[in-house]
Amino acid sequence: MHSMIATASHPACSTVGDTDLCLPCGLARLDDRPPGLKLHRRRLQRQEALFRQGEEFRAIYAVRAGSLKTVMHAADGTEQVAGFHWAGEILGLDAIARDRYETTAVAMEDAEVLALPYPQAFGLEHGGLQALITRLLSREMVRERERLQLLSMYSAESRLAAFLVDLSRRMRGRGFSPVDFVLRATRAEIGSYLGLKLETVSRAFAGLQRKSLLQVDGKQVHLRDLPGLEHVGEVAEA
Amino acid sequence: MHSMIATASHPACSTVGDTDLCLPCGLARLDDRPPGLKLHRRRLQRQEALFRQGEEFRAIYAVRAGSLKTVMHAADGTEQVAGFHWAGEILGLDAIARDRYETTAVAMEDAEVLALPYPQAFGLEHGGLQALITRLLSREMVRERERLQLLSMYSAESRLAAFLVDLSRRMRGRGFSPVDFVLRATRAEIGSYLGLKLETVSRAFAGLQRKSLLQVDGKQVHLRDLPGLEHVGEVAEA
DNA sequence: CGTTATATTGATAGATATCAATACGGGTGG
DNA sequence: CCACCCGTATTGATATCTATCAATATAACG
Numbered sequence: 001m002h003s004m005i006a007t008a009s010h011p012a013c014s015t016v017g018d019t020d021l022c023l024p025c026g027l028a029r030l031d032d033r034p035p036g037l038k039l040h041r042r043r044l045q046r047q048e049a050l051f052r053q054g055e056e057f058r059a060i061y062a063v064r065a066g067s068l069k070t071v072m073h074a075a076d077g078t079e080q081v082a083g084f085h086w087a088g089e090i091l092g093l094d095a096i097a098r099d100r101y102e103t104t105a106v107a108m109e110d111a112e113v114l115a116l117p118y119p120q121a122f123g124l125e126h127g128g129l130q131a132l133i134t135r136l137l138s139r140e141m142v143r144e145r146e147r148l149q150l151l152s153m154y155s156a157e158s159r160l161a162a163f164l165v166d167l168s169r170r171m172r173g174r175g176f177s178p179v180d181f182v183l184r185a186t187r188a189e190i191g192s193y194l195g196l197k198l199e200t201v202s203r204a205f206a207g208l209q210r211k212s213l214l215q216v217d218g219k220q221v222h223l224r225d226l227p228g229l230e231h232v233g234e235v236a237e238a
Numbered sequence: 239m240h241s242m243i244a245t246a247s248h249p250a251c252s253t254v255g256d257t258d259l260c261l262p263c264g265l266a267r268l269d270d271r272p273p274g275l276k277l278h279r280r281r282l283q284r285q286e287a288l289f290r291q292g293e294e295f296r297a298i299y300a301v302r303a304g305s306l307k308t309v310m311h312a313a314d315g316t317e318q319v320a321g322f323h324w325a326g327e328i329l330g331l332d333a334i335a336r337d338r339y340e341t342t343a344v345a346m347e348d349a350e351v352l353a354l355p356y357p358q359a360f361g362l363e364h365g366g367l368q369a370l371i372t373r374l375l376s377r378e379m380v381r382e383r384e385r386l387q388l389l390s391m392y393s394a395e396s397r398l399a400a401f402l403v404d405l406s407r408r409m410r411g412r413g414f415s416p417v418d419f420v421l422r423a424t425r426a427e428i429g430s431y432l433g434l435k436l437e438t439v440s441r442a443f444a445g446l447q448r449k450s451l452l453q454v455d456g457k458q459v460h461l462r463d464l465p466g467l468e469h470v471g472e473v474a475e476a
Numbered sequence: 477c478g479t480t481a482t483a484t485t486g487a488t489a490g491a492t493a494t495c496a497a498t499a500c501g502g503g504t505g506g
Numbered sequence: 507c508c509a510c511c512c513g514t515a516t517t518g519a520t521a522t523c524t525a526t527c528a529a530t531a532t533a534a535c536g
């Protein structure tokens with residue numbers, strides 16, 4: 001498979017309407033690199049880990065090219081995909097609280113990241129940078145909560161639809177077609193992220209296709225009705 | 239019902255092993271109140287809102303007495319309990335990202351909070367304070383993620399058991415009995431928090447009682463087997 | 477003390493997981 | 507270059523779990 005890596009010198013922010021929360025943007029605004037702040041570049045091969053759950057906190061990372069997933073391992077051996085991350089997004093913020101990474105980050109394709117070594121980023125008191133990171137964290141917290149609401153109140157098809165709409169937005173933000181793209185994740189990974197089994201993900205795809213909301217062929221997806229996907233029937237009342 | 243409010247001049251941190259992440263502790267360490275940082279006190283009656291989703295971000299709050307719940311309203315009218323909060327805990331951090339509160343906070347009983355007005359807390363650049371808030375946020379993010387994992391991979395009884403174990407820890411942290419306490423939340427609120435219907439919560443209580451792990455009588459709970467509660471059978475493999 | 481909110485319990489329906497069989501697809505080695 | 511193989515995906519039958527609907531009991535509150 002030819003690596004159709006999403007390189008990003010830096011296209012539009014992946015966070016539409018929230019450009020002030022993009023680290024690369026923020027860094028660009030910070031008097032262009034405060035003195036002493038070294039941005040270390042690192043390349044990753046497919047399946048290579050950027051950091052592992054439990055390792056000591058060294059740095060936060062900005063994705064520059066490719067895509068990564070973060071996986072959370074529970075005490076009982078179960079694991080769950082915590083998130084998918086593309087160019088312009090930040091990894092490792094969850095390590096700040098306890099000085100160790102709380103997830104394992106793995107490249108889903110060949111990728112490149114920028115490392116912000118932790119002591120520099122915080123010890124040197126780049127006031128503006130820390131404020132930015134605070135905002136990023138706050139946003140992430142809200143997102144986790146929204147995802148939680150999605151998982152606890154919506155049907156399998158709704159969840160998959162919401163996932164695809166989110167993906168579509170991020171694709172558009174990175175300059176790609178928002179209706180035609182190739183999934184990097186397997187059904188099992190998507191299911192893990194959405195709290196579903198892989199067979200259920202497969203059936204949900206089939207269901208959305210039957211409703212003419214999209215077309216699927218393996219990992220190739222074509223969204224036919226983006227507005228329709230946003231309104232796929234929710235299920236419960238809390 | 240006589241208000242058995244949990245007043246906390248400030249007992250042990252609610253976060254066992256994480257005392258450096260407690261705001262009151264942190265503030266005590268910050269050269270005892272930096273000049274210009276005004277901590278405004280506010281009393282709340284049962285059912286009174288501290289802030290509402292969508293309101294402009296004014297301040298973050300530290301709970302000093304009583305307990306609050308935060309509720310998240312989705313676009314489609316559904317709502318979900320996002321969290322329960324007792325003395326020593328912080329509210330409003332989710333408002334940092336977009337300068338508006340992302341949840342509504344309501345007192346579950348008469349309560350008292352300390353307000354840290356936003357511009358002071360950040361504009362005045364109390365470096366140590368901001369670092370503390372960053373750590374708090376990071377921890378919250380991890381917690382949300384763990385809760386998410388709980389919701390997506392575990393059975394109703396497991397979720398309730400985990401909820402009770404968490405509650406137990408927080409009770410102990412606040413100097414109360416970790417095995418004997420009165421729930422402030424209704425079955426519906428607990429259910430909303432755990433992604434379950436109120437009848438299911440009721441049945442889960444009954445099930446745990448049948449297994450001799452606890453005793454329930456309405457809101458009065460007695461945990462008989464704390465270690466046992468931590469190992470209530472999980473259900474799925476991700 | 478009555479009225480309303482909350483909780484328990486049962487019967488049933490609906491959704492997703494589980495188990496199983498088959499099909500597809502890409503990479504590797506012959 | 508093709509064949510084989512293993513990881514992945516689809517689809518069906520069934521089991522399991524939770525939601526829903528409903529009736530009653532209990533507790534909270536004015």
